[in-house]
Amino acid sequence: MNLFRNHLWFYIFIISFAFASFGNAQEFRLRAHHVYWKNQEANTEREIDFGRSVSAKILGKYPILRNEQKVRYISQIGTGISAQLGRPELRYYFGILDTDEINAFAAPGGYIFVTKGALKLMRNEAQLAGVLAHELAHVDQKHIVRKLNLQGFDRSLTAGIAQVLGGASLSAKIALERLNDLAFKMLMEEGLSKEDEADADQKALEMLMSLGYDLQSYLDYLQSLKPYLEQGQAKILSKTHPTIEFRYNNLREFIIKNDLENFKGKKNEKRFQKKIATL
Amino acid sequence: MKKDFRRKSLLFSILIYSCFVAAQLKADDTHYKNMLVGERAATMGGTYVAISDDSTGCYYNPAGIAYAVGDSLSGSGNVLHKMKTVYSETIGTEDWVRESETLVPNYFGVLKKYKSYSFCFSYVVPEAFIEHQDLVFDNPLSTVKKYYQSLHSEDITYLIGPSGAVRIGDSFSIGLTLYYHYRSFMRQQHYFLEATDGSYEVFYESKKQREDGVMPKIGIQWSPWSLLTVGMALDQTFLINAPSQGDLSYHNTDNKTGTASLFTTMNRTKSEVKRKLPTHLAFGVAYFPTPSQLYTVDLDYYQAQEKGRADIMNYSGGTEYYLNPTNAVRFGLFTNYTNLPNTDSSTVAPYEYIDILGASLGYTSYSSSSSITLGAIYTYGSGKAWLYSGSTTSRNMKRDSLTLLFSASSNL
Amino acid sequence: MFWRKKIRVTLTRTDLSTILEDCFMRSVVFVFVVLLLFRKMAELLQKKFNSLLLRKKKIIQIFVVVFLLSMDFYSSSFAKEETHYIKGLGAVLREQPSIQGKTLTKLPRGTEVHAIETKGIWHKVESGEKQGWILRGQITKVPVKIKKLTLGQKIRLNSASGRRVRLRTYTAVVGVKGLVDSKGEKISPYKTDYVALEWLEKQPTDEENSVLFLTLAE
Numbered sequence: 066m067n068l069f070r071n072h073l074w075f076y077i078f079i080i081s082f083a084f085a086s087f088g089n090a091q092e093f094r095l096r097a098h099h100v101y102w103k104n105q106e107a108n109t110e111r112e113i114d115f116g117r118s119v120s121a122k123i124l125g126k127y128p129i130l131r132n133e134q135k136v137r138y139i140s141q142i143g144t145g146i147s148a149q150l151g152r153p154e155l156r157y158y159f160g161i162l163d164t165d166e167i168n169a170f171a172a173p174g175g176y177i178f179v180t181k182g183a184l185k186l187m188r189n190e191a192q193l194a195g196v197l198a199h200e201l202a203h204v205d206q207k208h209i210v211r212k213l214n215l216q217g218f219d220r221s222l223t224a225g226i227a228q229v230l231g232g233a234s235l236s237a238k239i240a241l242e243r244l245n246d247l248a249f250k251m252l253m254e255e256g257l258s259k260e261d262e263a264d265a266d267q268k269a270l271e272m273l274m275s276l277g278y279d280l281q282s283y284l285d286y287l288q289s290l291k292p293y294l295e296q297g298q299a300k301i302l303s304k305t306h307p308t309i310e311f312r313y314n315n316l317r318e319f320i321i322k323n324d325l326e327n328f329k330g331k332k333n334e335k336r337f338q339k340k341i342a343t344l
Numbered sequence: 345m346k347k348d349f350r351r352k353s354l355l356f357s358i359l360i361y362s363c364f365v366a367a368q369l370k371a372d373d374t375h376y377k378n379m380l381v382g383e384r385a386a387t388m389g390g391t392y393v394a395i396s397d398d399s400t401g402c403y404y405n406p407a408g409i410a411y412a413v414g415d416s417l418s419g420s421g422n423v424l425h426k427m428k429t430v431y432s433e434t435i436g437t438e439d440w441v442r443e444s445e446t447l448v449p450n451y452f453g454v455l456k457k458y459k460s461y462s463f464c465f466s467y468v469v470p471e472a473f474i475e476h477q478d479l480v481f482d483n484p485l486s487t488v489k490k491y492y493q494s495l496h497s498e499d500i501t502y503l504i505g506p507s508g509a510v511r512i513g514d515s516f517s518i519g520l521t522l523y524y525h526y527r528s529f530m531r532q533q534h535y536f537l538e539a540t541d542g543s544y545e546v547f548y549e550s551k552k553q554r555e556d557g558v559m560p561k562i563g564i565q566w567s568p569w570s571l572l573t574v575g576m577a578l579d580q581t582f583l584i585n586a587p588s589q590g591d592l593s594y595h596n597t598d599n600k601t602g603t604a605s606l607f608t609t610m611n612r613t614k615s616e617v618k619r620k621l622p623t624h625l626a627f628g629v630a631y632f633p634t635p636s637q638l639y640t641v642d643l644d645y646y647q648a649q650e651k652g653r654a655d656i657m658n659y660s661g662g663t664e665y666y667l668n669p670t671n672a673v674r675f676g677l678f679t680n681y682t683n684l685p686n687t688d689s690s691t692v693a694p695y696e697y698i699d700i701l702g703a704s705l706g707y708t709s710y711s712s713s714s715s716i717t718l719g720a721i722y723t724y725g726s727g728k729a730w731l732y733s734g735s736t737t738s739r740n741m742k743r744d745s746l747t748l749l750f751s752a753s754s755n756l
Numbered sequence: 757m758f759w760r761k762k763i764r765v766t767l768t769r770t771d772l773s774t775i776l777e778d779c780f781m782r783s784v785v786f787v788f789v790v791l792l793l794f795r796k797m798a799e800l801l802q803k804k805f806n807s808l809l810l811r812k813k814k815i816i817q818i819f820v821v822v823f824l825l826s827m828d829f830y831s832s833s834f835a836k837e838e839t840h841y842i843k844g845l846g847a848v849l850r851e852q853p854s855i856q857g858k859t860l861t862k863l864p865r866g867t868e869v870h871a872i873e874t875k876g877i878w879h880k881v882e883s884g885e886k887q888g889w890i891l892r893g894q895i896t897k898v899p900v901k902i903k904k905l906t907l908g909q910k911i912r913l914n915s916a917s918g919r920r921v922r923l924r925t926y927t928a929v930v931g932v933k934g935l936v937d938s939k940g941e942k943i944s945p946y947k948t949d950y951v952a953l954e955w956l957e958k959q960p961t962d963e964e965n966s967v968l969f970l971t972l973a974e
Contacts, residue, residue, distance in 0.1 A: 141966045145963075276970055322876070
């Protein structure tokens with residue numbers, strides 16, 4: 066064979082790299098098992114399982130407030146939001162943590178907690194809806210799950226046999242418990258990335274808008290956190306979230322960009338005060 | 345006159361016995377699809393040029409790996425390959441049966457995607473042949489009292505190397521694989537013949553050959569319409585060096601005169617036997633109507649580069665069906681034609697003319713990040729063999745093989 | 757044939773300049789490679805074809821390439837279909853991409869829609885005959901299914917009362933000691949409380965009522 070022609074193939078190959086395209090292509094190649102796992106039906110079960118154990122750790126740190134009326138109120142607001150804008154395959158649970166700390170947590174699988182301290186700080190229902198919507202957005206966008214790459218973990222028999230035959234190398238060789246600890250640490254110490262938090266704030270505003278709640282209330286709530294960051298009640302919150310300035314500016318930008326300056330929404334102050342009064 | 349003829353034919357028989365096993369006993373380089381590679385491809389009859397979208401794709405069409413699903417894949421395959429060849433009425437009135445059995449990991453590959461580029465590293469054993477025989481015949485012919493033959497032969501080819509592919513636009517991709525080709529062949533043969541008149545022959549031969557070469561393979565894949573892909577791949581193996589070594593010793597005594605004949609000393613010969621491997625052009629079409637179904641057809645054209653070999657075209661087709669997202673079955677058919685030219689009345693030994701057809705069946709179990717595959721491939725062929733050195737007499741032959749494969753792959 | 761389906765989705769999405777740019781780039785490389793491979797193939801098949809055909813080789817080459825290119829161009833100039841599903845209970849289709857926009861109609865959960873345009877946080881979709889704007893948070897690419905029951909609820913539903921007591925004892929123990937392995941060594945340094953979690957999961961939730969509750973003015 067002509068030596069020159071050999072090299073020609075090679076040159077073509079190298080040049081073709083310059084014309085590379087990006088993005089997904091030829092989705093029709095996906096076979097049934099890709100489609101199934103991509104749609105994450107089985108992944109949702111795993112996510113719920115994982116979220117339960119993270120929630121159990123949260124409840125191990127802060128006691129739960131067993132006041133059925135108050136929990137029912139939070140739950141109604143939260144479920145109402147999730148029914149309209151949450152993931153339809155999940156069932157969301159909303160709980161109150163009996164502590165004066167000011168914070169809110171979201172565990173994968175739809176477990177959302179707000180602290181008594183945070184509720185005491187809020188002035189109206191729009192602020193509560195905003196906080197719940199923010200946490201809901203974390204679950205919706207799977208921020209924790211994605212960060213931990215939870216989907217790589219596979220304990221099935223097939224995977225076990227595959228490992229023996231030498232073909233498998235699982236990415237998350239960390240024991241599930243370690244992964245769980247990591248998630249809990251993320252909630253209590255590191256927090257998520259700035260982008261994820263900004264995304265959750267924006268999505269929260271979207272949800273508030275779609276439900277007819279006042280948007281400025283949520284921003285006011287963020288501002289009201291300021292004095293408590295130094296004092297200590299919102300210490301964990303300040304460690305795990307970006308600065309209030311950053312979040313406030315990000316939200317203002319969002320409001321201006323989407324022409325929502327003059328949006329008038331409800332605050333439901335009276336109802337809120339009535340339900341949360343005795344805290 | 346009758347007596348004369350009979351004496352001649354008896355002498356002839358002895359010569360036959362002493363020479364027929366000189367036929368080349370190597371792995372079958374007259375066929376190109378003796379062993380199928382890759383869990384998905386092998387269970388679909390080796391039809392993969394238009395699909396090729398996982399770590400096994402590096403061997404069939406490197407362009408396909410640009411469409412691999414998932415960022416990283418790895419796979420390894422093991423096969424148990426049994427082959428049986430029967431030459432009818434070859435040793436007197438007895439059939440000569442040759443069997444080969446190998447258990448080899450015939451595939452390993454790792455694939456990594458980065459944006460729209462894909463890189464792969466794979467190791468393939470496209471040919472593995474291990475044969476061992478110990479034959480004993482008492483009075484196979486009226487002139488032969490005893491015939492012993494012991495034969496051991498191993499011939500394995502390895503390919504190892506990197507691949508790269510890139511997607512250009514949504515429907516086009518191009519890829520390149522560069523394999524290092526290594527082949528190791530060895531054969532030891534010993535036979536002993538005692539004739540009824542007291543004369544005997546002792547023969548010993550040990551042959552060994554090694555091949556080093558490169559096999560570049562370039563491929564393209566194109567999707568003209570949604571749900572359809574077309575692939576083309578071209579490869580050629582170039583041998584860099586191929587040293588061969590043979591040791592031979594032969595001893596013959598004639599009872600009448602009581603003298604030993606020539607070649608009683610061990611004789612070692614060394615040579616360079618660089619065969620010219622064919623150019624292989626593959627063309628395939630695949631249709632993906634639903635995520636559960638897949639149909640594909642391949643054409644493999646081999647252009648011979650050596651004298652005495654013919655150009656051939658192999659056909660194959662396969663289908664894949666998902667019973668549910670965790671279980672899939674596959675079926676395939678393929679041809680494995682001989683690359684030797686057609687025979688005629690002047691054909692002399694050694695020569696084997698046999699066309700083979702094959703069918704494959706497979707089952708895969710999927711979990712979220714791994715899969716295991718079990719498969720079986722059966723081939724059968726019948727033809728003619730010219731076994732007696734210098735003679736144009738042929739015998740009927742048939743060959744069948746069964747390959748069982750079990751392999752695993754996973755997302756990294 | 758399958759490309760006919762795509763005609764239904766609007767052509768207006770892509771403008772001419774991007775089509776040309778995209779196709780030109782692809783075509784150049786594609787033509788190059790196909791020409792070379794075709795030449796090689798013609799060479800290989802030389803022995804089978806007669807010389808007459810060889811002369812026409814160039815013409816055939818060009819013809820094939822142009823044909824393939826036209827197919828490529830045709831299939832790439834159409835926008836991809838994107839099927840979405842309504843995931844919200846009270847999804848509203850609006851005339852304009854704004855919360856003040858007039859309500860056209862309400863879409864039930866699970867309805868299949870096709871996304872046509874995007875503007876900020878709004879998507880223009882069409883469902884059957886209707887067309888309008890909807891918030892991006894109210895549609896999803898994942899087909900909508902029924903809600904999943906959590907493991908806690910599964911334990912409650914499937915076990916008999918005797919078994920349930922034992923399970924609760926386990927969770928109580930686990931809750932106090934934190935997770936330990938068979939030797940009593942602590943696996944995780946964090947304490948857990950599954951009893952509290954199960955209490956939470958027992959609390960009633962009702963989607964329709966909650967949505968109504970939200971829309972109630974005080």
